[in-house]
Amino acid sequence: MCGRRARRRNGRAAEKRKAGSVTMDLHDKEILPGEILPVVVIGNGPSGICLSYLLSGYAPYLSPGAWHPNPLLHAKLREQPQRSLLDQDLEYLCEGLEGRSSNPVAVLFDSLLLPDSDFGLEHSSPLEWRYEPERAVPHLVLGKGPPGGAWHAMEGSMLTLSLANWMELPGLKLKDWMRDKRRNVRNDRATPAEIASYYEHYVSQMGLEQNFACGTTVTAVTRQPGGRDGAPPCWRVTGLQRREGEALGVTL
Ligand SMILES: Cc1cc2nc3c(=O)[nH]c(=O)nc-3n(C[C@H](O)[C@H](O)[C@H](O)COP(=O)(O)OP(=O)(O)OC[C@H]3O[C@@H](n4cnc5c(N)ncnc54)[C@H](O)[C@@H]3O)c2cc1C
Known part of the structure; x- marks a missing residue:
């Protein structure tokens, strides 16, 4: 500044x-x-x-044993469960997802926070947030x-x-x-x-x-x-x- x-x-x-x-x-x-x-x-x-x-410094990770109702996204999330999503290929994770935004990362974020909420369903989020001050x-x-x-x-x-x-x-x-x-x-x-x-x-x-x-x-x-x-x-x-x-x- x-x-x-x-x-x-x-x-x-x-x-x-x-x-x-x-x-x-x-x-x-x-x-x-x-x-x-x-x-x-x-x-x-x-x-x-x-x-x-x-x-x-809050980073999203796949919770141990978590499940996502979209089988394709679920399989992709399972590929690197130990890595924060912030360090993964977001374009790859976003592929094929549909939602109410034209921004694919926003659609991914919505889908991870509130899976299938557009259909009125209440699945819990597969994410856990870890505080990593170094980030x-x-x-x-x-x-x-x-x-x-x-x-x-x-x-x-x-x-x-x-x-x-x-x-x-x-x-x-x-x-x-x-x-x-x-x-x-x-x-x-x-x-x-x-x-x-x-x-x-x-x-x-x-x-x-x-x-x-x-x-x-x-x-x-x-x-x-x-x-x-x-x-x-x-x-x-x-x-x-x-x-x-x-x-x-x-x-x-
Ligand atoms: C009447 C109404 C009903 C709504 N109902 C829903 C609903 O039911 N569900 C839903 O999902 N969404 C609803 N929305 C939309 C929702 O409010 C927005 O999507 C959301 O607030 C957007 O968040 P934001 O952080 O992007 O922007 P905002 O919430 O608009 O926040 C941006 C802030 O930046 C401030 N700002 C702007 N310019 C400057 C500047 N130059 N300097 C400093 N500050 C500035 C503004 O004053 C504002 O406080 C509704 C909106 C309205 C108006």
């Missing part, structure tokens, strides 16, 4: 640079000036949360509101169109969370407010909070050329962070 930053309070621009500053004005985040983060995710909805889970990639997830994205903006009392467990993220069963909260899943549907609350809980339960800068709106992303000193090219992400009623400008 680049060390330059611009700060704006109450709409009045006040350029401020600190050559030796150790932290940036992202609330609760310590980012060294000049440090380049390998990944910045813009948007803290379910996609950003799930990506953060993977980038934090972790430093990253930051930026989002305008709390973790959960669009689910916070919906009318909270209606019921989801999809079965509630379709909104589930790896490693935390939505039904288990609902049971712990003493909430009932009605006709296998939940309210957007419940889903939003599940996503917020997920981020804290999985220990992802330090990677989230909420209340942050990205206003520009620009390509920075590499430096003469051999520094690699990077993207400069500029935005505003809202905090306790004030708006701050930050440049990452």
